[in-house]
Amino acid sequence: MSYTFDHIETLIARSLEGHLDPVEQEELKSWLEEDDANRRYYQELLKTWELTGSADADIEPDIEANWTSFSRKIQTDTQPVSIIRNYRYIIRAAAAVLLLGGAATAWFMLKGPNEITVQTAANETNIIVLPDGTKAFINRNSSLRYAGNFGKGDRTIHLEGEAFFDVVKDEAHPFVVYTSRTRTQVLGTTFDVKAYAVQPVEVFVLSGKVAVSDQEKQSKEVVLTEGRKVTLGQDEKLAEDAISNHDFIAWKDNIMVFNDEPIGDVIRKVAALYGAKIIAEEGVADYTIKTRITPDQPLEQVLDVIAASATASWEKEGDVYKLSRK
Secondary structure, X not given: OOOOHHHHHHHHHHHHOOOOOHHHHHHXXXXXXXXXXXXXXXXXXXXXXXXXXXXXXXXXXXXXXXXXXXXXXXXXXXXXXXXXXXXXXXXXXXXXXXXXXXXXXXXXXXXXXXXXXXXXXXXXXXXXXXXXXXXXXXXXXXXXXEEOOOOOOOEEEEEEEEEEEEOOOOOOOOEEXXXXXXXXXEOOOEEEEEEOOOOOEEEEEXXXXXXEEXXXXXXXXXXXXXXXXXXXXXXXXXXXXXXXXXXXHHHHHOOEEEEEEEHHHHHHHHHHHHOOEEEEOHXXXXXXXXXXXXXXXXXXXXXXXXXXXXXXXXXXXXXXEEEEEO
């Protein structure tokens, strides 16, 4: 089942306050079970909420004004984001912003004295400029973490999900991306790392050269050049191949590409993108389709394409779109 992000934010806030009724508890449970990224997001809010309990009760900063100023700076300034030293204030501000400020836009949060995390929700992508000038295009349901002094000592990124990097060349400071299973090192290049939970890790190189190794078996290293990719599957082997389908970076332009994916998975992603509730009968949900969805397409047009691919039809019942066999 799909929910709007505003609704989920309300459920989370009521949960933390202990005010959920049984129906709301079941809705929140279902949302948490849908996706690992949902569970990570909830845990971050929970940790922040718990920490605010120990903050000084007499601190009452102008959260809205400070967050607006901070957001404007990180969106427009290519210089390093300054680290605010009052950590109790940051924790309280982060909790207020995350719970009340519309966190569907990528949120920034200090994980420690020198760490910054950028996270995207299920219905958004984001572009940031790192302190060294490198551009990072972050896909949906992803988390990117780096040190506050990034570029001064080293250039290390920790990634969950998917991101495309256009790296500024700096031979003195190699650019390294860690996932839970791989390590990718470059000097200056454009490449994509895809590392969602329970899926193979994939690295694609559009230009330049990168070295990819298994985190557990770092003696095994594959050097990729332009037009090559490597996959680390369940067999724990790094498999190199040519890039045959350049649709893998279509998401950078907010284009969703589906190749032989079950309709059940397709409508889950479409529902998150459009903030709608979409369900499908079992026979329809298992049907696999190939299609592309562009940002300017109305939801009804997208549903027409999906239904036609499965010889199905759709109708709207209240605020729910339902796909069923003709």
